[in-house]
Amino acid sequence: MTATVVTGLGITAPNGLGTEDYWKAALTGTSGLDTVTRFDVSSYPSTVGGEVPGYVAEDHIPSRLLPQTDHMTRLALTATDWAIADAGLDPEALPEYGVGVVTSASGGAVEFGQRELQNLWSQGKEYVSAYQSFAWFYAVNTGQISIRHKMRGPSGVLLTEQAGGLDALGQARRHIRKGCPAVVAGGVDAMLCPWGWVPQIASGLLSTDPDPATAYSPLSTTAQGYVPGEGGAILITEDADSARARGAAQIYGEIAGYAATLDAAPGSGRPKGLRRAAENALKDAGLTPADVDVVFADASGVPALDAEEAETLIALFGPGGVPVTAPKSLTGRLLAGGASLDVATALLSLRDGVVPPTTVTGTPLPGLDLVVDAPRESAPRTALVLARGHGGFNAALVLRAPH
Template identity: 55%
Template sequence: MSGTVQVTGIGVVAPNGLGVKEYWNATLEGRGGISRLTRFDASGYAASLAGQILDFDPAEHLPNRLLPQTDISTQLALAAADWALTDGLVNPGELVDYDLGVITASGSGGFDFTHREFDNLWSRGREFVSVYESFAWFYAANTGQISIKNGLRGPGAALVAEQAGGLDALGHARRTIGLGTPLVVSGGVDSALDPWGWSAHLSSGRISRGTDPARAYLPFDAAADGHVPAEGGAFLVLEQAPAARTGGAGQVYGEITGYASTFDPPPGSPRPPGLRRAAELALADAGLAPGDIGVVFADAAGSADLDLAEARAISGLFGPHAVPVAAPKALIGRLGAGGGPLDVVTALLTLRDGAIPAVPGGYEVPPEYGIDLVRGAPRSTDADAALVLARGRWGFNSALVVQAVRGG
């Protein structure tokens, strides 16, 4: 058992809001962040909608020295980590540097940066390739840059499991705290909205071809035909419960009490997908029964076969229509490794404020799915615990349980 850890700080970079307050207000109000892709001319591609962060200027948030050496994904990660540390009243200079860890997830690394430098190599010559290409592309760049910028010299790691990786990072951070590190900054951010990244997204065969931002990504809807790629994510400050840092935390958003990961069997196997097993293991790790969970934040793939598989996992574990299911990604798209941490943030805010965010109105959930998808308007809840699910391409499954701290 890794024990319980508390979330004492949060930083969010999302297509529908920068910062916790902006993101949460937009999500409760049903304001989305999906729009026509503007990073390049996507008119000749099969899909043209993305969840873009349009109001982020890295020069306003980061030192000038970091701008030429970082990809947009790392710039977003650095800003989110800074906001999480500020939100948690963490001043690394006042703490023991080796007691502070950084564990991140990335599904694509510095996609835009590295392919821009490849273009320089092929079109202009090797002398035009940035020296920072040696590390800016790397999946661990976010861990390294956050660590260096903030003087966090404790345990560090980077996990790569696409959409599931963000929950894996938080699970690994929880384990790291259980092994004695007092505080870990953890989460994930992805961004791959350049021409090369866009081609990689399209190669999955699961990207929506829709042109209406309000109807292109419809997880669990009868008309679902794929997802919309997005950028962004979230970082969280995690501490051993109860948080006993000198000076104290500013607040406690909740606790991470359970985590598990599984892997799907190979195609053609008679064994079922591993998502339900991940959920069962996470509940067991938290010491909870299915009836203790007040809301499930779904992976919400937006493809009929994957949606049906997830719906069966949820209804099989909890019973048909027995637990509210939230899919806030419908408003902003799928964020790769950033999606799981952002869903964890949303789950914590749901427990804090007693409001489950809804997918837009007009949804038609097939009866055979057997799930209670929250639609149209936020739903009031007195839930004390939430389950967050995530799946990555090639068979990764992760599940994480968060609980409110009542009276704390």
């Protein structure tokens, strides 16, 4: 069966605009978390978030697209441009239906939608943008990317919140196995506005600590909830033979295994599905837990959910059996953009032979070999990425360094 490889990365993250800026921040432990400035958070119980720094849309997006795009979609288009350039991919050199687009989404472009609804309420329907008909839509990133780059291959969108970035890459691999040469895949999200903020507060899972240095400390004894962020990563996935035939600039790694599960309804008494997702992804890759060199954890930051993940990892690998890291401690949880950023980070880890650290303020949970304080140069060759989305979604992806 044909292998699916990643040949290009595009990253927009709270601690780095662009792949190498982000990677430097991840290795040095530079955080992108601070008091939110995109709107006034002073009246809310949660005030800390991760905002993409120094992003000026006019520097990256054609003027004709500015009126019809949300901040989220602009970040996604920019990340896609960078990923295509990084891969050296010319979509027009492939068959007409040879490049697909699959992205993940959570609630759509809520900032755009909120603004237009405010115009409706305060001024009337004549003041609502005609672009509201699609600019808010959860599939808008897929649509705008495919239109901008004339990508007419198989496309779609996955709505599994934080797990969506892995699900999008898993779907991309399916398309490639069916004969599509290349698929643009991943996720970028931006929910830092009142309409996106309030539902997250209502979940009861957000940290209410106002100190950016301590608000989000996943997989540790001081975990107290998660911190939201914006951004994510877009990846170019390709059929391995096709990528080599066109002379791809580099191959970051192979998507060797993928699986997803859904938790049973609360109170059912049935076990959570994260472990089964990890086991199935490893089986799909033809590997065992002993073959895994590093785990990029979901790292909820919610104490009960962190304990569940730690229990899963200990059951799979044994106490301290594998290095575990969560670079999202520096960015916050990026919702639909988070898991694809973890995958991009894992691929950079395989490329450079180093595991980036997790920033925590307390002691790592017992039984975990959590990489903290400084990068660990352990030359990993195989990485397992885990993700969970609100509502019971679980996903696992296995990455293998190129041969």
